[in-house]
């Protein structure tokens with residue numbers, strides 16, 4: 001009997017289009033392993049919403065593997081230590097895994113590889129989380145990209161990816177016994193209190209991801225280019241948590257989009273290209289994180305290091321709870337708390353409000369999102385917060401300060417989104433819905449504005465301009 005191969009699942013919780021699984025299944029009788037590692041990432045261990053998703057996704061993966069009579073072994077601890085234990089206990093001849101791009105991942109993967117090879121275990125790392133490895137896309141000067149548009153042009157120039165691989169047809173489980181933790185004992189889902197009841201619309205797992213992609217293409221893609229900025233209309237794919245956990249690969253998404261575009265003979269070209277370019281924003285965030293691993297913790301532009309952020313826990317709490325008195329901001333933060341998701345346009349408005357109206361450090365918002373977003377992703381989250389802050393690589397200019405009233409009126413024109421999440425405002429006429437302080441009488445139960453936007457904007461511009469002048 002040949003020695004087993006270990007497949008270490010990470011953010012690739014799928015059977016289809018998974019090169020690591022494919023090759024591991026060919027290499028020998030298979031041991032499938034997931035390691036809950038709260039040690040190596042330090043402060044970036046999975047947040048609460050992510051843990052909820054992970055629990056459900058592991059249940060789904062376990063069920064899919066059970067069709068091949070293959071258990072998913074669950075272990076907890078520092079991944080390098082756990083993997084060394086599993087390799088030793090199983091006598092495996094090879095280890096297979098998909099590459100990760102978190103700041104600590106490269107060093108972790110190297111430690112694992114060195115330790116495995118020292119024990120004569122072949123260690124194989126595969127791509128799959130991205131369309132393009134961060135080293136593969138370089139400027140003409142052989143540098144990493146810092147600006148999205150040329151980066152995306154370079155990605156498009158590479159051409160479409162290879163066809164996605166189907167799930168393995170056969171998996172032979174290893175016959176040896178390997179201890180597994182019980183998923184319930186990891187207590188990933190909240191209990192007392194259970195704040196996850198609003199997550200019910202999500203279907204974590206490979207099957208849910210596939211259905212989500214199909215329904216997006218069938219029902220929403222045609223209007224994506226125009227509708228994607230409207231939080232009141234469900235015109236985006238909501239694939240982000242599925243992509244984050246690798247329940248679907250970007251290659252599968254890209255290929256499905258290209259097929260739909262081809263079948264529509266040009267009618268879907270504009271929205272399709274727009275969607276593909278959003279997938280490239282995801283690639284760009286990872287590209288930045290890989291080349292600048294400090295991105296989640298440190299301003300990309302050094303001149304922001306000394307920015308005079310305000311310490312204002314009361315205002316931060318009001319923002320987190322959706323009690324700022326600005327309806328579009330509050331609706332977004334309440335949507336986030338309830339459903340684990342916030343529409344992209346509203347993420348930008350809410351982030352701009354925290355950073356520029358309240359002058360609170362973007363890292364406080366980044367942390368809140370990390371804990372509450374189901375799609376919390378170290379690369380996308382950090383790159384997006386820095387983009388809004390103006391401190392990032394390809395950032396919004398410092399003087400772009402979203403006006404939450406005008407943004408609300410433009411992107412939620414009938415007020416459906418705000419009425420859904422701020423029911424106190426339900427009966428207000430549209431004319432004042434996004435500026436309730438102009439209503440002739442006080443609105444019962446809805447908070448007063450915590451800052452006046454015009455004054456806050458002036459304050460922010462002053463602080464940001466002085467930053468520019470310092471020329472640091």
Ligand SMILES: Cc1cc2nc3c(=O)[nH]c(=O)nc-3n(C[C@H](O)[C@H](O)[C@H](O)COP(=O)(O)OP(=O)(O)OC[C@H]3O[C@@H](n4cnc5c(N)ncnc54)[C@H](O)[C@@H]3O)c2cc1C
Nearest residue numbers: 236237238239240278281282344347375376377380381384
């Ligand atoms: C302050 C802030 C924080 C954010 N934090 C995260 C995060 O933690 N995780 C996350 O996945 N996205 C994050 N985003 C990006 C974006 O808001 C979400 O990816 C998007 O809203 C997900 O919804 P969707 O799947 O319906 O998007 P769609 O519009 O359907 O886009 C398809 C896919 O493209 C990718 N994508 C779309 N927009 C972006 C973007 N601006 N940057 C990077 N990738 C993008 C996502 O993988 C998304 O699933 C953040 C944006 C902001 C402004």
